Amino acid sequence: MNVSRSFISRTKGWVAGALLTSTMTAPASAEDVTITAVFKPDSAYPHLNKFKNTTPPSGYCGNWPDQCELEQFFSLKVPIQFNSRSPIQANHASVRQGAMLKAPAQWRELTVYHETTREPETVRVRIAGIGSQAVTDDVMELVGGADDYRIAHNLLWGLSWVSAPSPCLYSGVGWYTTTTYDFFWRTPTEGICAKQAKFNVPWLRFNHLDFAYELETPNPLGMSSGHYTGSLTYSIGPNGDFDFGDVLIPSDSALTMNFNLDVQHTLKVDIPPGGEKVQLVPAGGWQSWLQAGRRPVRLFRDQTFNISASSRFKMQMECEFTGSSYDCLLDDRVSKRGVELQVFVTLPNGLTDMSGQPVRHMRLRAGAANALYFQPGFYVDRAPGVLHFEVPEREMEFMLEPGAGPYYRGKVTVIWDSEI
Known part of the structure; x- marks a missing residue:
């Protein structure tokens, strides 16, 4: 008894499509970043069913990749400046009148959609760290003299910028000159992290926004092959998602994170x-x-x-x-x-x-x-x-x-x- 058979194995290919944005209208002055991740099965690690973040790192993780791998987060540096609109008074009573940061450290959800089938999947993201480069006048002059610039920075703000005020945590990062101090703080919980000036500061600027993020992606084994896209927009400014107090005003009022997940099944x-x-x-x-x-x-x-x-x-x-x-x-x-x-x-x-x-x-x-x-x-x-x-x-x-x-x-x- 003979049976002739045909065997067919079909897989669906993908083509790249334009990024989809959420229904929320972003402010006119917004900074956009794109976060990419890919899932491609690896026969060497068959039980590792997770997306790989393929976004080129910048900022903190670009400089300290081993530390970010240990903490399991990623970072991006965006050209958003924060300029003081008034002098910062010595020993100001309100944290909002000095140098402060509050990051959206709580988990947030967004929906990404398959470019063809419109299948929805949920992505979760949180801001896990925040930093910048603080710039002002010569700190030696602002404090009336000191033994060196490091001590002058510490005298001006009470403690080094490396020392993160609670609830932020130390990350070990700090570079300084006579007028600048680069810093980065981890944000395990959401709250205001503030520095009180001990001397009058005529002006202050944060030269950029450096932020770390944690990412939770869906189970790729339950997803179709192809591209999934979606976006999440954070507000920036006084009482916004990224809040730098009432003195430091951002050059952009929003940060939009565009997500592009690529599923390459076998x-x-x-x-x-x-x-x-x-x-x-x-x-x-x-x-x-x-x-x-x-x-x-x-x-x-x-x-x-x-x-x-x-x-x-x-x-x-x-x-x-x-x-x-x-x-x-x-x-x-x-x-x-x-x-x-x-x-x-x-x-x-x-x-x-x-x-x-x-x-x-x-x-x-x-x-x-x-x-x-x-x-x-x-x-x-x-x-x-x-x-x-x-x-x-x-x-x-x-x-x-x-x-x-x-x-x-x-x-x-x-x-x-x-x-x-």
């Missing part, structure tokens, strides 16, 4: 050479029938295949000859009668049905409406699966009647498709 099926032709035989071969006339219980054949999958996919079957129960038929060229051929599939560990159950000897039926859907728990790389072909026992009596056969044939096409 779905590949390899059939061993010769696997496109299946010969169904009884258990132990035909000798019992030929020598003793014992009718076989059933005809069957198991065909192995290797599958690599990192995304949801479906399997469906097409038949050259189809019966009323959506099973394929094998055709007897002599009597022109068909016998039922049942097809089942077993998938390797890591691939389940949509309810999370293992796939063991699950029956395939013909037609797109009868497609079976599966999902990975982790990236499966060249793991063995099995297609089971079987002519059931109830068909054997007819097949072996005098005058029937002797050849039954039919074509079965099994399709693995990630485009679901």
